[in-house]
Amino acid sequence: MPDTPLAPGSTIGILGGGQLGRMLAMAAARLGLKTHIYCPDTDCTAAQVADAATFAGYEDEDALAAFAAAVDVVTYEFENVPMATATLLAQDVPVRPGAKALGVSQDRLTEKNFLRGLGIDTAPFADVANLQDLEQAIATIGCPAILKTRRLGYDGKGQARINAPGDAQAAWNAVASQPSILEGFVDFEAEISVIVARATDGTVAAYDPARNAHANHILSVSAVPSGFAASVEARARALAEQVVAELDYVGVMGVEMFVRPGSNDLVVNEFAPRVHNSGHWTIEACVISQFEQHMRAVAGWPLGSPHRHSDAEMTNLIGDDVNDWHRLAAIPGNGLHLYGKGDARPGRKMGHVTRLSPRR
Ligand code: AMP
Numbered sequence: 117m118p119d120t121p122l123a124p125g126s127t128i129g130i131l132g133g134g135q136l137g138r139m140l141a142m143a144a145a146r147l148g149l150k151t152h153i154y155c156p157d158t159d160c161t162a163a164q165v166a167d168a169a170t171f172a173g174y175e176d177e178d179a180l181a182a183f184a185a186a187v188d189v190v191t192y193e194f195e196n197v198p199m200a201t202a203t204l205l206a207q208d209v210p211v212r213p214g215a216k217a218l219g220v221s222q223d224r225l226t227e228k229n230f231l232r233g234l235g236i237d238t239a240p241f242a243d244v245a246n247l248q249d250l251e252q253a254i255a256t257i258g259c260p261a262i263l264k265t266r267r268l269g270y271d272g273k274g275q276a277r278i279n280a281p282g283d284a285q286a287a288w289n290a291v292a293s294q295p296s297i298l299e300g301f302v303d304f305e306a307e308i309s310v311i312v313a314r315a316t317d318g319t320v321a322a323y324d325p326a327r328n329a330h331a332n333h334i335l336s337v338s339a340v341p342s343g344f345a346a347s348v349e350a351r352a353r354a355l356a357e358q359v360v361a362e363l364d365y366v367g368v369m370g371v372e373m374f375v376r377p378g379s380n381d382l383v384v385n386e387f388a389p390r391v392h393n394s395g396h397w398t399i400e401a402c403v404i405s406q407f408e409q410h411m412r413a414v415a416g417w418p419l420g421s422p423h424r425h426s427d428a429e430m431t432n433l434i435g436d437d438v439n440d441w442h443r444l445a446a447i448p449g450n451g452l453h454l455y456g457k458g459d460a461r462p463g464r465k466m467g468h469v470t471r472l473s474p475r476r
């Protein structure tokens with residue numbers, strides 16, 4: 117693939133139409149780059165702010181061919197883009213990040229084996245294809261443990277907690293007998309994540325690690341600085357940089373890790389081959405946000421500095437939280453983001469708010 121940077125005025129195609137696509141499109145606009153959203157949902161939030169949109173299924177080969185012809189590069193805002201879709205598009209136009217990152221991150225078993233192959237610590241895990249495997253895995257790994265479907269799980273979906281061996285059948289039913297992995301429970305002090313970018317020339321830039329808190333399996337708050345020792349933060353950054361280098365990655369990735377109590381070592385939970393909710397604070401706290409960084413990387417541009425000029429705390433507005441928009445808007449200094457979604461269903465990410473404070 118030629119690595120010539122795309123000139124301003126070029127068009128970046130984005131598969132997926134959620135809030136991540138929306139914020140990517142807004143960041144592209146700052147650089148004079150156009151965006152074209154491809155999404156099955158005519159009511160998608162990203163298309164509201166993009167230059168063009170195609171509303172079609174990910175299996176619609178005619179629509180994909182027309183999309184490929186209309187854009188200069190393709191990226192995606194969710195990791196479950198069907199591999200066949202990415203492969204088809206890649207015949208006509210560069211797809212960044214590439215197929216390797218997509219393939220590895222779509223399957224928890226492949227992802228864990230990939231990480232272990234790099235010498236990176238993960239939770240203990242075992243491949244579970246049937247109930248018998250699960251019972252065997254519980255005997256080996258012990259309890260508590262978490263059964264997770266290999267594919268298509270997010271925000272706690274496709275997961276079942278196992279507290280005792282007798283929970284095996286119920287957990288297997290809960291994941292609908294899908295191919296899964298059993299993961300030993302990691303006793304962690306906190307979850308941190310690193311947003312890292314890699315350019316077409318191999319340059320890498322990692323943002324400061326964020327400390328993340330969840331509620332009901334959904335990210336609630338991300339805070340920087342993480343509060344962990346510089347050595348822990350340096351290790352977190354190094355792990356994220358190792359993962360993108362190994363995948364010959366182009367774009368932004370979010371890498372989630374657990375910090376064990378009293379330990380400097382980190383356990384990698386998973387990585388997402390896309391911009392990440394725990395990096396939204398970069399919009400206000402850095403000159404170059406994760407969204408602009410991703411647009412720069414996939415367009416073959418130089419990366420911007422990931423330097424953080426302020427401390428920040430990002431809080432998601434989930435479901436009804438968004439009804440508080442007027443009060444939040446009235447607080448001076450709040451960076452309020454509303455995603456333009458219609459229906460504030462429980463668990464739906466409707467917006468977020470970022471508060472800055474002077475860097476400590
Ligand atoms: P995941 O879908 O893998 O991102 O998991 C969602 C959340 O569940 C994580 O952010 C953790 O808070 C928790 N979790 C997942 N896997 C483990 C594990 N092996 N041990 C402890 N907590 C976990």
